[in-house]
Amino acid sequence: MALAMMEVGETRTIQEFHGKEEVKRHLQDLGFVKGEKVQVVGENPSGMILLVKGVRIALNRGLASQIMVA
Template identity: 65%
Template sequence: MSLAFAGIGETRVIVDFTGKDDMKRHLQDLGFVKGESVKLLSENDSGFIIMVKGVRIAINKNLASKIMVA
């Protein structure tokens, strides 16, 4: 399931990424790595606020759909 479909307040574990290599590198640079826990804090029309490695990060819905979680 992609992170875009997780519920508010849920904590999930990153299992994979979709997209091109440069997109995967960008996500890894932001702290999104396989095995890392992420928590969906809030959602609005343009995207999500995600907690990863103790840092709040705002990402758009397209980017969130590239992050596969379990």
């Protein structure tokens, strides 16, 4: 399932990425790596607020839809 489909309070594990190689690299630089836990701590009209490796990151839904979680 795509990260963009997660609800506030949900925690899942990152499985894979879709999209161009440069987008994948950018997401990995932000801390989104395979096997890492990600939690949705909030959302707003433009995107989601996520907790990854103890850091809060705002991510738009377009990028969040390219991250697959389980």
